[in-house]
Structures are given as structure tokens and as C-alpha cells.
Amino acid sequence: MGKKHKPTKSEWAEIRGSLVHGQGMFATKDIPEETSIIEYLGERIDKEESNRRGHALFDESQSTGGAQVYLFTLDDDWDLDGNFDWNTARLVNHSCEPNCEAQIDEDLRIWLVALRDISQGDELSFNYGFDLEDYQKHPCRCGSDKCVGYIVGEDYWPKLRKKLKKKKAKAEKKAAKQREKLRALSASE
Numbered sequence: 696m697g698k699k700h701k702p703t704k705s706e707w708a709e710i711r712g713s714l715v716h717g718q719g720m721f722a723t724k725d726i727p728e729e730t731s732i733i734e735y736l737g738e739r740i741d742k743e744e745s746n747r748r749g750h751a752l753f754d755e756s757q758s759t760g761g762a763q764v765y766l767f768t769l770d771d772d773w774d775l776d777g778n779f780d781w782n783t784a785r786l787v788n789h790s791c792e793p794n795c796e797a798q799i800d801e802d803l804r805i806w807l808v809a810l811r812d813i814s815q816g817d818e819l820s821f822n823y824g825f826d827l828e829d830y831q832k833h834p835c836r837c838g839s840d841k842c843v844g845y846i847v848g849e850d851y852w853p854k855l856r857k858k859l860k861k862k863k864a865k866a867e868k869k870a871a872k873q874r875e876k877l878r879a880l881s882a883s884e
């Protein structure tokens with residue numbers, strides 16, 4: 696886990712510029728379903744240390760605007776911090792219709808595994824599983840037909856959709872009021 700760690704490589708994929716965001720990981724050949732594509736490496740830390748790093752990342756995100764969350768839950772005792780530049784898998788972007796998922800094996804190692812057959816050239820993605828807190832800060836540009844607009848775990852989609860519906864209704868009401876005001880104004884002139 697030293698500074699001289701070489702960036703991890705995969706025989707299935709490489710880093711390229713992504714239309715979704717910054718850099719992403721792309722299939723360099725056809726990848727069959729269930730292939731373990733690359734290990735998500737990092738430092739195994741206990742919950743106390745994880746909370747400390749999580750809070751530090753949160754504070755940083757408040758000032759920089761970008762939350763780079765690389766903390767994974769491994770089990771009740773351990774988390775994994777993947778925030779190291781040699782952890783190439785950290786560059787895989789989120790999608791609301793992902794072609795991969797992060798799976799934890801019996802040795803508590805995290806692998807990015809293909810959820811379906813992936814074609815050469817396709818961008819790899821998984822669902823980051825963020826909760827609803829501060830969802831507005833994480834707009835999603837995955838481009839999928841199923842995109843819910845924000846980087847949020849699928850479990851939270853029903854709640855998110857309700858929130859967005861309410862927000863839209865409120866904005867429409869405000870716009871209608873505004874139009875009514877303008878109409879009244881121009882009628883009185």
C-alpha cells in the first residue's frame with residue numbers, strides 16, 4: 696500500500712476520456728457477462744477511521760462542490776477507501792442503467808463484475824448507490840433512457856421521483872402566478 700504502487704490494469708478495459716464526466720473506463724474487447732473486470736483496490740479501514748475520512752471528504756466537497764466518494768462498506772467492521780491514484784477502478788463512472796456492479800468476494804475484495812455481455816468500446820459503469828442526502832449536488836449525465844437525473848441508488852428512486860414531482864409542481868405553480876401577475880400588470884396599463 697506504498698506510494699510506489701503501480702496503477703492497476705485490466706485485460707478487459709482501459710481509461711479514456713468520457714462524455715459522461717472526465718475520464719472513464721472502456722471495454723477494449725467484448726466482455727462476457729459475469730466477468731470480473733478489475734479489482735477495486737484501496738486501504739481497508741475500520742468504521743471509526745472511515746467515518747473520519749467520510750467527514751473530511753464531505754467538508755472538502757462543501758468547499759470544492761465536488762464530492763469524490765470512494766468509501767465502500769465491506770462488512771460490519773471494515774470499509775475500503777479507494778481514493779488512491781493507483782486504484783484505476785475508481786475512474787469508473789456511475790450509470791442509472793449500469794453494465795457492471797461492485798461485488799465483494801469471500802476475502803472481502805471488491806471486483807467490478809459485468810452484469811451482462813458488454814461490447815468492445817462501451818463505457819463501463821456501476822450504480823454508486825448514493826443516498827438521497829444532497830442529491831441535488833450530484834446531477835447524473837449517464838445518458839441512459841432510465842436516467843433519474845441524479846446519482847442516487849436504485850432503492851431511493853421512488854422517493855427521489857416523488858421529491859422531483861413535488862419540486863416540479865411547485866415551480867409550475869410559481870410560474871403560473873408570475874404569468875398571472877404580468878397579465879394583470881399589462882391589463883392595468
Ligand SMILES: C[S@@+](CC[C@H](N)C(=O)[O-])C[C@H]1O[C@@H](n2cnc3c(N)ncnc32)[C@H](O)[C@@H]1O
Nearest residue numbers: 716717718762785786787788789834835836837
Ligand atoms: C469516482 S469519480 C469517477 C471518475 C471521474 N469521471 C473522473 O474523471 O475523475 C466520481 C465522480 O465522477 C463524476 N461522475 C461519475 N458518474 C457520473 C455521472 N453519471 N454523471 C455525472 N457525473 C458523474 C462525479 O463528479 C463523481 O463525483
Ligand SMILES: [Zn+2]
Nearest residue numbers: 791835837842
Ligand atoms: Zn443517470
